[in-house]
Amino acid sequence: MKHLTPLLLVSLISFQAQATDWKALPDSAPAPADNPTTAEKVELGKMLFMDPRFSSTGTVSCNSCHNVMEGGDDSRSVSMGVHGKTGGRNAPTVWNSAFHSVQFWDGRAPLLEDQAKGPVANPIEMGMKDVETAMERVKTIPGYKTVFDKAFGKDSMTVENAAKAVAAFERTLITPNSPYDKYVKGNKTAMNKQQVQGMNKFAEAGCTSCHSGAAFNGPEQKLGEGFYVMFPTFDNKYVSKYKLDEDKGREEATGKATDRGMFRIPTLRNITDTAPYFHNGSVNDLAEAVRVMAKTQLNSTLAEKDVNDIVAFLGALTGEYPEITMPRLPATSGTSIIAD
Template structure:
């Protein structure tokens, strides 16, 4: 107990010495993502899930995969305001990053999916995204590729493992490996006082003093820990009497209300992660803001009714750049082939 007390006192002295406010929000990202009891992560599931993630043949046109909109060679999105799906169609919301999505308690901007497993099924049958008429039709394409069956058998066993649910579990297992720990910020809160520059430390303080941590808290900067399937939502915009609302058309999308029809959900959006935020421009659910500096100004005004000067914006932006973590190496999988014939003939 005495040793623990001295450790806490030592950390407090260190934080004060660096000039950064001690707060419960300063948490490093875990090295492993949480996983549900009914889908423990295994190497076999991850291997299969990566294949399915990169395979475009399960879209209506054979042109769109998960990676098309959530590009792992980038920031886990596609840097477009609206992602492009089959037949060049675009939706009404910007693709959120898949990196560190495993630390969110619900998925999609409106939190309509309770888990990564549930989320994995959604884009396949979305007419604007992958465009399949139903999940079983998509699964029939998987079954038609002989090379996939051994991977399902190794990952799940059983008599008939090539199922929709198992495919979703495999993709989810792969996505739980997509985490980016050990950012400069993480190293700083673990005790490396040199990990953040003086400007980034000022930005960390300004981030807290401005009130940003009231929403963007926790290790993923996406809010407090919530029960699985329960999203953390905030109203956006909160303050509407300003020029930004009209300029960026923020009143058009009514948020969670559009999926629930419940008036209490009007303009509620799931709080997104700020991890690797410097890599995921353009910003907000409609991708309307091109730069991170402008996004900081907009958030301060719309959510906190605060006007930030250029110095404070630059300091906070510097801090947010320190949330870019280390990306696990990605090797493109070799997908099971269809020698001598095309799965997509006639499409």
């Protein structure tokens, strides 16, 4: 993992603004060696992802906060779990999450396989006692056995395999062919004039110093190796207005004071579909989010024309969502599995 101090950040900005390497979104996502993506795992993972019965109340699924029918999040500032409990952070989109080198805002899970286990046992999210208890519920539903068998072989109903299946499904959640992707692949009419102006301004202003790479979420890292930046970097009116410095960020995960305020860089893909913005969901308007980022991270006040152009460019990052068929979830049978 790498941390950038404000000074380093400034030097990186100067460098990258001059040599922007625009990349299109790949059609497939990298997978760890021990979990190659297969159709059978993806199908099982989709079922587990959509199934609310592995929350204490039977009402919250992965999809509740990472709704793949929307922008992969929940339109809320902070997510709401079982019994109406709320956490302190905004749900990151699950779309293109496979292109993150680490998961969660504070990067506390190196891989999607690790991330998938987190919310299940979080008392304010899915509220199960632990992932093993959730897996006992899966086992209680007769229809799941054959799906695990197909994906992982006999006697494969384990927490590890469930997490692998969910991760395999998530690696299919890719939104290619945005106007930006078509543009950088050579179709120069795929973006309009304002979007191209915004793209240039985006680089010139220094946004690419952090929002780089195909997913606009930082320089490419190996899976599991995070890249973190200080947020907010510069103190100004926005920091107090939007309470941007109240979350300790990665310090929550590592316990190290040097990690205070360090966050993983969120993707900008489909950002038109993922309001509200920031780790605390404090800003609803994309133009305002651009102003805040410019001021808090780059200490610059953008002209309104530049803000609008950048917003137009960000709109060009919204891609094509693949069609997803609803999974058929096997029946709960004979005994009640919902305790809450």
